[in-house]
Amino acid sequence: MNVEELVRASLRDLADDKKEAAVQPDLADRVLRTRSRRRTRRYAGLITAVAAIVAVAVAVPLLGPGTGGSDPAVEIPQQDIIARPDQSPPRQLVAAGDVAVSAYRQNHKKKLPGKEWDLTPVWHLYHPATKRYEKTNWAWLDVAPGMQQAAVLERGLPADRIGILNLDTWKVDRWILVPKGVGGVEFSPDGKRLVATAYARNPDGRFWDAKEKVNGKDQPGPKASRTGFYIVDVASGEAVYHRVGYPKDLDLPKGMPLSSHVNPREDFGWNADGTLLYEFMSAKPYIRFLTTDGKQVPAPPKEKHRGYPTAGLSPDGTYMAGDFAGEGNKTSSYLLDPDTGKPAKEIPGQQLLAWADSKRVIAWDCHEGVCGKGRGEFDNELVLVDIEKETTTVLTGGRGKKDDAPGRWTAVFTPRR
């Protein structure tokens, strides 16, 4: 046999390895979904280019310098499961199914003059060029679906402009002015709009004029200062402000300050299909939905029973992520029937964070589903839970025993396609 014949035989032999050639069962779904997202982004890019020309011609005041642009130039690894069980926080990309950990934030406490505190976290953002999470100096950020760009806020919240960071060049393409001051941003599910929550004071600040007693000692306290939100059209840079107060029907005992009943940071988020906004409340029904104009509306039928677990509604609408269901040292969570709110399934996982696809959800979980054993309930890692097989795949290392330790990290998930 000469080398040519050998190459021929070997190639056939390699190709016949049936185990290797097993295809993911949902490949067609994935292709069709990715295609529609890419089309949306291309369209957005075109509008951006046109908007940039218009901005030069009529000098739209909201747009800062820069030409904008959101070409899908960044390549994000697409292997089905990218796990780093030996890394906490992760140094290299972590991903599963449709989503990736696009960034993570770490607890951080900065002492300010006058002994006030700024608890703005430290952000690490996935940098496609270095293929690592890089430490940044942003105060808050969110990554757009497809991981081509991010919306960023500068330190010293509230920020009066939102940067659109290009993840290919790692530079801010343009600034969108938000004169009321904002403390948080979130991309809509289609990546075309942002909701930026407006605050009068730093939502992560602790102030003497809101001092609180902890263990009998005065210390700077949180201040509820939310004023409303901006809806930003990413392509055109148009930002429209809506004044929205805190829910009026909160049943506060007389004399109790609002701050003791409302989180200082209570950002607005998008609902599952991106048509409405929601916010959590401290009293029943614990969540309320608003139009993008700020008017309160009834909950959408499938999201009536949405709770704190950020995973929310599964992509196919079959389940709503429910609360912790474990007992003792065992960890598990409910999947709810979205129509009735009743538990439909109990699956492994301490806290359900993001759906990888309709059959798998990413969660915090204790080692092998058992807390304790010298590690404790806070020493949890990211895991991928298969909701049918009820098995878990470890994605990262554990976060350590202390819930409030400096540097403790929280993952941010973004569709990677």
Added chain:
Amino acid sequence: MDSASEASFREFVESRSSVLLRVALLLSGGDRGAAEDLLQNALIKAAGRWQRIEEPEAYVRQVLYRQQISRWRLRGRAREHSVAEPPELTTPAGDAAHAVELRLVMGKALRRLTARQRTMLVLRYYEDLPEADVAELLGCSVGTVRSTTRRSLAKLRTMAPELSALASGDALKGGPNHLTEVRP
């Protein structure tokens, strides 16, 4: 894409993606992640013009090959795999072990070729395409196909001299073996 086209696209993916993934695996030198990416991107392209494609499989294959070549152009040679460890040859027990051994050595050797060299070999020896067809498919001259194929085979021989030995069965008797590190 209307619902009938979507149904036929899904049917195509279900029935042919395993075969196409094999081609992608060969093109990527056995890197499963890269192969899945390659196939997915080719299918996205096909989905975009599904109603106008007459022979879907031929179209997707063509995209796979061209994409692989353009990836090579974009990324440059620096990102090619450079495998440090030589394959460990044990003394196999029979024909099955021999085949496994051969596949291992060949797999590693193929990974050290450039994407372009690998693509040429896959087209010539896996797809059995004549030189003229390869040239047309990849948009180069017949001379380029010939010279690249010749160089690729020579490189395989240099990198893995035991390939010939394995083919004749000599290496199975044991003895030292070594892959020479050849940088592209």
